[in-house]
Amino acid sequence: MVIVMKPSAPTAIIEKIKQKMLSLGCEVHESKGTDRTLLGLVGDTRRINPSQIEANEHVERLIRVMHPFKLASRDFHPKDTVVELDGVTIGNGSLVMMAGPCAVESEDQLMDIALNVRQLGARMLRGGAFKPRTSPYSFQGMGEEGLKLLKKAKEVTGMPVVSEAMDQENFDMVAEYVDLIQIGARNMQNFALLKQAGKSGKPILLKRGMSATVEEFLMSAEYVLAQGNPNVVLCERGIRTFETYTRNTLDLSAVPVIKELSHLPVVVDPSHGTGKWTLVEPMSKAAVAVGADGLIVEVHNQPEEALSDGSQSLKYDNFQRLMDTVQKIYAVR
Amino acid sequence: MVIVMKPSAPTAIIEKIKQKMLSLGCEVHESKGTDRTLLGLVGDTRRINPSQIEANEHVERLIRVMHPFKLASRDFHPKDTVVELDGVTIGNGSLVMMAGPCAVESEDQLMDIALNVRQLGARMLRGGAFKPRTSPYSFQGMGEEGLKLLKKAKEVTGMPVVSEAMDQENFDMVAEYVDLIQIGARNMQNFALLKQAGKSGKPILLKRGMSATVEEFLMSAEYVLAQGNPNVVLCERGIRTFETYTRNTLDLSAVPVIKELSHLPVVVDPSHGTGKWTLVEPMSKAAVAVGADGLIVEVHNQPEEALSDGSQSLKYDNFQRLMDTVQKIYAVR
Amino acid sequence: MVIVMKPSAPTAIIEKIKQKMLSLGCEVHESKGTDRTLLGLVGDTRRINPSQIEANEHVERLIRVMHPFKLASRDFHPKDTVVELDGVTIGNGSLVMMAGPCAVESEDQLMDIALNVRQLGARMLRGGAFKPRTSPYSFQGMGEEGLKLLKKAKEVTGMPVVSEAMDQENFDMVAEYVDLIQIGARNMQNFALLKQAGKSGKPILLKRGMSATVEEFLMSAEYVLAQGNPNVVLCERGIRTFETYTRNTLDLSAVPVIKELSHLPVVVDPSHGTGKWTLVEPMSKAAVAVGADGLIVEVHNQPEEALSDGSQSLKYDNFQRLMDTVQKIYAVR
């Protein structure tokens, strides 16, 4: 940490801050410039509360040097984390394709989609039973009934299942039925839910919030890890920008950035990341090329009848083409 | 709603979509241009699922004409909503000043601050008992102990209290102790929490999410209203932009925009909106000038010792100056 | 400046960097932490090229401590800059109201508007002769003919005139006719134009680019100042965010931020900042309350016939109301 004092800061105040920092257990290195004095803090800076320092009227600003995450950091855990689901491994260099409908709508719908995506090469089944919808008047998901259908589809196809837990109340229920529990973008900073996810010990798919920096994303992973749950898979799903042609702006640079900073696996959601089915295939190819550990793609038997997100869902033939091309890119990436 | 067909759309497909729209109960007006056909949908369009239409490969895009909120809309409720707390009224044209520490830290701290802000003209006391923190290692609030202190401070000062409920588990507990329950920016789309807030019937202070459009903000209010709870106060607290000098970018235009679109009262939080105590006073003045129904301001007896957000907290003398100037502006706005 | 070395950085490399920094004329203070070494650089750091240091694979990152602007900085020029136009003074604590049409369209239009806004209290006349338009097919302005009309309007009303110079070719022509030369938001980083503006010595109204940080904004002012021209007035006119309801998001916190960092006067453009005439009055009031040195407002005799920006132009009666309320707020701010 570096404290930048204002040009006008009295020596006595600088001295007082130095003493306080020393009393908190860190070393202080003073650099006196012509205009400003810098205080470099090294050693154990965990007990320092940056906002308190910035509250001092003689402090210009405080600059953090270290990333605030520890357990999620590659510095402290150089080896890649590998998450084992029921027969599927994420983070070991393979490419895990997860596919399925946005929302579970009926047994017929789900089974048809599950069998088809399985045959086309998907390794995991996605499907929402609880749906976070902007409007209270939109379809909110089938709830437990949907979870039961997901479990059944797993039994039939052998594919482990990923589905979202939207709140603390239903988290344990979702955990009973599914293999990988999604925490959605809107809940990325629902800290109570993150703690519960941590305590559960179950594999968690944590989606990046739509205005979350990579650092904040990793801090939310830290919440889960800090509860003793190492099974966290991150998911880049697009951030909010000024561009309105796409639903979100898929930030593919987040994949190599996270690989630099963290040991956690990263998958990409090109469906929410673009909001348009025509863009799902090209962005899937790019996501694989950039180094993603997997993709999570919306596929529907009848997008024009889908109760949710039909505009970004692939039909089977398009998903087949996507599978073909991403496998080729995966082979040479 | 307006459906824009692609130039290449076959007549049979256009006809099919028209029939489907009619079957859902709305009227369809077709406008055939040289390049594209437009289908204008009027009447009852609630049963239309826009994403299904956009899933059609012959549809270029679908344009919504109406705002998706109803109960929050001034169209359907022209008169301003007035929220009555315990002796304080928000939305009736008065200016309600809410002040207090970011977090409740101790009885001494809270009482000192409460008595001082009361004397300087605050009408309500703010203070966090449950704190949403980016880091799991930061102070997370005193919990119920903090709520008890808030209640005590209310008894002593007569000021109604506003405090955040961070999750479903603690919502009812918070509701027992406080007069106005805050749903924080990070929870603006925690739909389970919004529904609970709606069912509770208690006055809710709903903060704008840091990347939420005004429309999404009003849709979240709609979640609360749809459960039969009309007591919603909105709070603009800054949005996330590329600018890093301030913590957030306080979007003051949201105040008159919301006043146009909705009947709900709006208050402004200049502390989180800027993140710097030096900016709190000028932005408070602007917020009052633009028409806010109130302000919620962080004040601390010792910002340099504050456990949370010291850098944006005012000392008493600065809060006094702020009160003086905003009252003058309120008088002539 | 602070250089943060990677944990793996060899001592020899750290030593080499230290020697290089010393050779460039600055002092180096080393702080060895458990994980990382920090090198604090003080003294004359002007000869350091940050990007070169960051190119070193053993450097994690480089943190700048000082703002990069000098001439625009309040540190080096504590006293407020006051810009004198022909009888109007900006930056001396007064409130300068500039008003007029987006584009000069005809003599009748301009004279009618100029006389009316003069009578309602405007001190300067605005009007575009060269118009930057997103579309090549939109009205591009009257050119020199428009400038002649502006000059004539000045003669009749006595109001100094502000108008945009869009390019180097026409800069001198604009400079001949007008008192304050606007550099538009799209040209905020047109460095050739900025240099020309600097060399001209004429008063410049520099608008903030729509995605420019305050620091970049001040760096563009620095380009003008560095050529020996101290007559720079800054203009906040809204930044681009994800919000689409307004044309831009007017960042009023930029006003007190600039007042902290710089000595240059700041005016606000609520017309482009919102894009909607209904929002111009409330945001004007807020801009005055927050401390702006002036406003630049679009007024039109017939907005529904305006060749440019009719949707954000005020009619006379609305401008009159605006003048009344902003004067009241100015009196007590």
Added chain:
Amino acid sequence: MVIVMKPSAPTAIIEKIKQKMLSLGCEVHESKGTDRTLLGLVGDTRRINPSQIEANEHVERLIRVMHPFKLASRDFHPKDTVVELDGVTIGNGSLVMMAGPCAVESEDQLMDIALNVRQLGARMLRGGAFKPRTSPYSFQGMGEEGLKLLKKAKEVTGMPVVSEAMDQENFDMVAEYVDLIQIGARNMQNFALLKQAGKSGKPILLKRGMSATVEEFLMSAEYVLAQGNPNVVLCERGIRTFETYTRNTLDLSAVPVIKELSHLPVVVDPSHGTGKWTLVEPMSKAAVAVGADGLIVEVHNQPEEALSDGSQSLKYDNFQRLMDTVQKIYAVR
């Protein structure tokens, strides 16, 4: 275009607007809903000025249905545009690799880099002679001297050259020496420069502005095309978002979006798009996978001594590895 009238709009006003629209030469289709009346405008809507309509106080808003670009649109020009430079073709399905230093610094530097990138597979040489720099105190480029060196490097290596023209004054000089003239991100809406580029007839590399939507990007291309110059290559180089870890957020979805909307070729700049050399290779692979027609990459013989952008420049060995992997991905994309 669709005009949405306010619920309160009087019939006489609606009628008046309809008559005006008819008089401008388009057809009007009225759809009367329970709350609002929609006016669908088809036919020739070019003479309509949207802002005039929105200026009407009874109009809620105006929705454009068509994209505003014509010459850049795939609707009107379905076949891909192919730009021929001196022996290099962009847009014909091949992958054109452009590489070289950010700035030309000396003959030795440029020749060394040119020969090396040529040998490693680059087809074109990039190098800045005029550099747009945020700070007036940074190296501004070698000017004409640099252009002469670029020409010499072309003679030696056979590679056509791309370099930036920053202003109108130097455009013709740049055009004399180079094969592809870059208009930089900061000049994307420097309309005078765009017109000059159009008139020149020379191949133009137009970079996306850092806060430009794809639509605005194509409108800037339209400025060049409208002057009769069809030789426009677009370049995605990252947009500005809230994320600060990367210099910009490279929006790779812009590539397939532009391919849908337009016939113009698109290349990607992963160097400015990320600002960090470690991210250039993964994002280059993604850019090729997503369908880019080429890449423009910064390569330097000594990044730690580069006068500009060293932190994002590749050394030869890293560029070699990049060439290997992107060629493999290109082969299967």
